[in-house]
Amino acid sequence: GENVEQHPSTLSVQEGDSAVIKCTYSDSASNYFPWYKQELGKRPQLIIDIRSNVGEKKDQRIAVTLNKTAKHFSLHITETQPEDSAVYFCAASRGDILTGGGNKLTFGTGTQLKVEL
Amino acid sequence: DGGITQSPKYLFRKEGQNVTLSCEQNLNHDAMYWYRQDPGQGLRLIYYSQIVNDFQKGDIAEGYSVSREKKESFPLTVTSAQKNPTAFYLCASSRGRGGRNEQFFGPGTRLTVL
Numbered sequence: 001g002e003n004v005e006q007h008p009s010t011l012s013v014q015e016g017d018s019a020v021i022k023c024t025y026s027d028s029a030s031n032y033f034p035w036y037k038q039e040l041g042k043r044p045q046l047i048i049d050i051r052s053n054v055g056e057k058k059d060q061r062i063a064v065t066l067n068k069t070a071k072h073f074s075l076h077i078t079e080t081q082p083e084d085s086a087v088y089f090c091a092a093s094r095g096d097i098l099t100g101g102g103n104k105l106t107f108g109t110g111t112q113l114k115v116e117l
Numbered sequence: 118d119g120g121i122t123q124s125p126k127y128l129f130r131k132e133g134q135n136v137t138l139s140c141e142q143n144l145n146h147d148a149m150y151w152y153r154q155d156p157g158q159g160l161r162l163i164y165y166s167q168i169v170n171d172f173q174k175g176d177i178a179e180g181y182s183v184s185r186e187k188k189e190s191f192p193l194t195v196t197s198a199q200k201n202p203t204a205f206y207l208c209a210s211s212r213g214r215g216g217r218n219e220q221f222f223g224p225g226t227r228l229t230v231l
Contacts (some may be wrong), residue, residue, distance in 0.1 A: 043222040
């Protein structure tokens, strides 16, 4: 089965700096890679996702890059703010890109990001 | 945050008791999932269902059971066979085949065994 490793487990940055979280996956057939943000005591929420037919995707201060050859993908947050403090999870799944959905996700173990003032 | 609900928010169980966690969604999603979250271990898949009346074991199904009799409901039973049931349980749903992969999560149930 799929195995997803995530690093680092904790990350502390100064407000305004960039943060990078990295994940590797084992199943070369995986083709969907979402990132979730979970604030303390709350449910995980999708912040960005990428499919294997693209190498990079951006949404304002957040970007995700994917290297299929090396089987790793990364989350980049620029100009970090205190409200970015949370646990971030990467995940991977395999499914039909055309028909999409309904496939199980394998999650990384999470990164606790702390943005300090 | 609406669309997928879980109840109760907190649940306490004595050892040897079975308990059932509720998960309901009104998003018309075909697929539903149950995850267990423990500190430092991320989310681990217990069971998932891609369509009504069908479900598959996830990575840590032992000691758990599910049913999917209705599209909108996917209850999880934690049985006495689960040796370490204290955890945060999250239910999720997604459109299923033909839709986006995005999974939407419920608010979770925190189960504590006394």
